[in-house]
Amino acid sequence: MDRRGEDRAAGGRTVTGDGSALTAEQFGLWYQEQVSDTPSLYAEPVLFRIEGDLDPERLRAALSGVLGAHARLGGAILVEDGWPVLVPGGSAPDVTVEQLDPPPGTTAREALRAYATGLWHQGFDTGRGPLCRARVLCLGPHGYGLLLMVHHVVGDGWSVRLLCEEIAEAYRLRCSPSAAETGAGTTGDGLGGVPGDLLPGVPADLTGAVVVDPFPSSAAEVVPRSFTLPADTTGLDHAALVRRVTPFTLHMAAFQQAVATTSGARRFLVAFPDAARSPDTVRTVDCLIRMRLAVAAVPAAGHGEATLDSVCDALYDAVDGPSLTPDVLGALTAAGLPSPSVALGVDTMPGLSLPGATATWLPVALPRAKFALSLMLFQQGGEPSGSGIVVEYDAARVTDDEAHAVVDQYLALLGEWAAAG
Numbered sequence: 001m002d003r004r005g006e007d008r009a010a011g012g013r014t015v016t017g018d019g020s021a022l023t024a025e026q027f028g029l030w031y032q033e034q035v036s037d038t039p040s041l042y043a044e045p046v047l048f049r050i051e052g053d054l055d056p057e058r059l060r061a062a063l064s065g066v067l068g069a070h071a072r073l074g075g076a077i078l079v080e081d082g083w084p085v086l087v088p089g090g091s092a093p094d095v096t097v098e099q100l101d102p103p104p105g106t107t108a109r110e111a112l113r114a115y116a117t118g119l120w121h122q123g124f125d126t127g128r129g130p131l132c133r134a135r136v137l138c139l140g141p142h143g144y145g146l147l148l149m150v151h152h153v154v155g156d157g158w159s160v161r162l163l164c165e166e167i168a169e170a171y172r173l174r175c176s177p178s179a180a181e182t183g184a185g186t187t188g189d190g191l192g193g194v195p196g197d198l199l200p201g202v203p204a205d206l207t208g209a210v211v212v213d214p215f216p217s218s219a220a221e222v223v224p225r226s227f228t229l230p231a232d233t234t235g236l237d238h239a240a241l242v243r244r245v246t247p248f249t250l251h252m253a254a255f256q257q258a259v260a261t262t263s264g265a266r267r268f269l270v271a272f273p274d275a276a277r278s279p280d281t282v283r284t285v286d287c288l289i290r291m292r293l294a295v296a297a298v299p300a301a302g303h304g305e306a307t308l309d310s311v312c313d314a315l316y317d318a319v320d321g322p323s324l325t326p327d328v329l330g331a332l333t334a335a336g337l338p339s340p341s342v343a344l345g346v347d348t349m350p351g352l353s354l355p356g357a358t359a360t361w362l363p364v365a366l367p368r369a370k371f372a373l374s375l376m377l378f379q380q381g382g383e384p385s386g387s388g389i390v391v392e393y394d395a396a397r398v399t400d401d402e403a404h405a406v407v408d409q410y411l412a413l414l415g416e417w418a419a420a421g
Helices: 024-035 056-069 108-122 157-175 236-243 247-263 305-319 326-334 400-420
Strands: 007-010 013-016 043-052 076-080 083-087 094-099 132-138 144-151 224-231 267-273 291-297 342-348 357-362 373-380 383-394
Touching: 024 083, 043 108, 043 157, 056 094, 056 132, 056 144, 056 157, 108 132, 108 144, 108 357, 144 157, 157 342, 224 400, 236 247, 236 400, 247 267, 247 305, 247 342, 247 373, 247 400, 267 305, 291 305, 373 400, 383 400
Parallel strands: 094 132, 342 373
Antiparallel strands: 007 013, 043 144, 043 357, 076 083, 132 144, 224 383, 267 291, 373 383
16 A cells, blocks of 8 residues: 555646555545535635734745645545555645635625635545645735635644644744744644554444434435534533543533434434544644444433433443444444434634734534534633534434524533533
């Protein structure tokens, strides 16, 4: 798989560099996008509104330097010997400065979100690359915008935060008098494939499990919908400390109970993210998705301590449990077990600290549905009240009322636990 120093043709152009096989998890993302009718399914936008004093050309140069230093962001995905391979380099960073005039009656935030959605629709040509693009948007008297679009195969939420840190530092250096001497200050490319374990059959601890898909598959065409809303998670960290659980346990318990209340399903498959990174990868820009399967049982008694115990047990079981790979998903389907159709993610809002300017992260609700229902909670570091939620769902499987009911119940339960301390 790793053919060093060779030139390879990809979609009409030549790519030079070291190829590494996609991990099983990255393969899952790539394959799902190939068979989807949405070519931009895993294009992940990161959008900022910037107010204050900004030099667009210096920011463009900083972006080009940082993104160019991570060769796999400019790479392509080729299929070799039946398995997709990520070949770094070959494409210059797609970074431009553009003028964006908000139409009459449209706010700067609305114009930025509309632009982000339009660029998202273009997707990525993964066979040609690059797998990342950036736009510096000039809104005249309304300030500026920065849009960073990264394919999920080469970047996750952790990676985006690292990239934003590097971009901010590179811009600061270019704004300083000694910028010409110090350079851009970018970090070298530390991306690398981490082989995933492929399990040949149904995991032993899932055989015989009586599980129900809370939102069964529909024969109808996918109808993607999404919305964003603010959230207040003040006091939740303290509530988790009192109960001797992690904050994520509270989030998962509330989410499971909300799904159970809405759908009636009380025992179903869930996939837990394993976000642990070693000291060697903690500063690495890469997609290190690790999903573990477990069976979640939501007690009929409600959302008391028994629910937390159940979620804790499932989380602990998932740590050493089977990895969610394409082979495992296929085996689950063959055995008549539903694959996870709902997803919960909890992450920290990306930040961008620029000299002389204030950058505000804007959540973007995209017309896609990777799951029947997915909820992503972004928390602002040090300011829980600044949290925001992005909800995506398939309206052919989940009604608008059901989607809002899950979110309302989820937030209500978190609020109860936070208030109780």
